[in-house]
Amino acid sequence: MTDNASPLRRDLAEQITARVLDGRCPATVRVNEVRLAAELGVSRTPLREALVELTDRGLLVAEPRRGFRVPPLDPAEARQLYPLVGELEALALRWSPPQALHGVTDRLERLNDDMRAALDTGGDLAALDDAWHALLLSACANDHLMRLIAQTKPLVKRYDVLYFGGRERAEQSLAEHRRIVAAIRDEDLGEAARWLTRNWVNGAEHLGEQP
Template identity: 65%
Template sequence: MPKDLLRRDLAEEVTARVLDGRLAADSRVNEVHLARELGVSRTPLREAMIGLADRGLLVSAPGRGFLVPAFDLAEARRLYPLVAELEALGLRWTSPEDLTGVTDGLDRIADEMAAACTASADLSEMDDRWHTLLLSRCTNSHLLRLIAQTKPLLKRYDTSYFGGPERALESVEEHRRIAELIRASDLPAASALLVRNWVKTVAFLGTGD
């Protein structure tokens, strides 16, 4: 396998383990054990983790290797509004005609999310698909790269937000309303609601409700 492809695949695997908790928050990554488990040498694994440290998903600690960051609500409260504004910018930089073409798909995913609320299922994957589809017609690759690099930092906090059915249903209704506003060609209102949907998450973080 080409070196760049191997490094990318390893970065994706380590990212997945951080986000789902297999690599626990506020713990040290055992590089020897992880390399053996993944069937690779430590060199490409370390290179992949250096890249993840540059993106903030890991912390490089001299003499200790790599650490998984502890949960930091202050960081989350800074990052959610940032992602909100970046996504809203992506929405505004997409033509209304192109956006209208994705609204039916947005509604279908929102329906899946609503059904999952009653089943107490994990909504984060469906929410990811909804937001990915929303931005799928944006052609600004630099903006999309910024969003892709920043959003994984928030994934560990999603459970705090989608923790209850009432809160989740409220969020789903806002997703539906955003699609309605796009159909009505009211992109300023759609962008404002998108930002509000993201930013209100901050109020729930760490409440345990």
């Protein structure tokens, strides 16, 4: 599969995605295409192309004669998406050269320490977790797989407020991160991949607790 999107459409899709994830385009509210086009400084044609692309990815829904809107949060959807992303990331981990993975273990541990500190200080756990997973997969050379992960991750990101709402789950996630790093150092990518999948599956099980 190749990415045939124009640079403008890709950029618009990224900007709209950011608005969905930070709440500027709230759930269930119809997207005001005229206002959004003015905010982004583009005509409605490339904007609509980007909206259609995000609809194909599942981040938006299209309604006949009513335009586009952000779908409501649905924990049932999240419980399907989290394990899916876990399997995709585990596959990407297996595609990563072991030597390259060994080269990032120290930084992975430091990021985990940063997450532990943020848990105590009220820092942005979601952003640090994103950075941790991005670093973990940074050695994967399968561009098609990484593109698929990048397209699926925003669907999961909408649920971060539920996922990171409980301290117990955050502590559990940090422990799972440590097991992944330990398995990489032991040169057991199968074990690391199993813990990575479990990290996502366990996250889905805690959705909605202690919001």
